[in-house]
Amino acid sequence: MNEQSDPIDRAIRDLHMRRRFPHGERHIVIACLIRTRDWRPLKAPWWRGKEVCIIGADLQGNFLLRHCDGTVRHWDHRKQADEVLSPSVRDFVSRLVE
Numbered sequence: 001m002n003e004q005s006d007p008i009d010r011a012i013r014d015l016h017m018r019r020r021f022p023h024g025e026r027h028i029v030i031a032c033l034i035r036t037r038d039w040r041p042l043k044a045p046w047w048r049g050k051e052v053c054i055i056g057a058d059l060q061g062n063f064l065l066r067h068c069d070g071t072v073r074h075w076d077h078r079k080q081a082d083e084v085l086s087p088s089v090r091d092f093v094s095r096l097v098e
Contacts (some may be wrong), residue, residue: 006036007089007090007093007094008033008034008035008036008055008089008093009035009036010093011033011093011096012033012035014096015030015032015033017098018096018097018098019096020096020097020098021085021092021095021096021097022095022097023074023085027097028058028074028085029058029059030056030057030058030059030064030096031056031057031058031059031061032056032057033055033056033064034054034055034056039053039054039055039066040053041053042054042065046080049067049082050067050068050069051067051068052065052066052067052068052073053065053066055072055089058074060077061077062074062075062076062077063075063077064085064092065082066089067084070087070088070089071084071085071086071087071088072084072085072086072087072088072089072091072092073085
């Protein structure tokens with residue numbers, strides 16, 4: 001995928017301006033995003049679900065995951081649980097705000 005069509009590359013470029021993801025009554029503040037070409041399946045003893053790739057992290061050190069079903073999920077280390085944020089990566093990055 002080239003930079004024109006890769007939503008993550010565009011989001012990384014604009015992260016200094018648009019780094020908050022509204023979720024319910026709160027905003028998840030994105031610390032970093034990982035380029036699509038660098039995504040790898042997660043292999044960790046604490047992950048028990050289906051295949052995911054870490055695509056970013058928030059300021060609390062929780063992970064943003066791209067699940068094999070296409071959804072973007074937020075892994076909360078404290079709760080030891082994931083929560084669906086968005087149905088797709090494209091939708092997720094389109095909802096990032098200032």
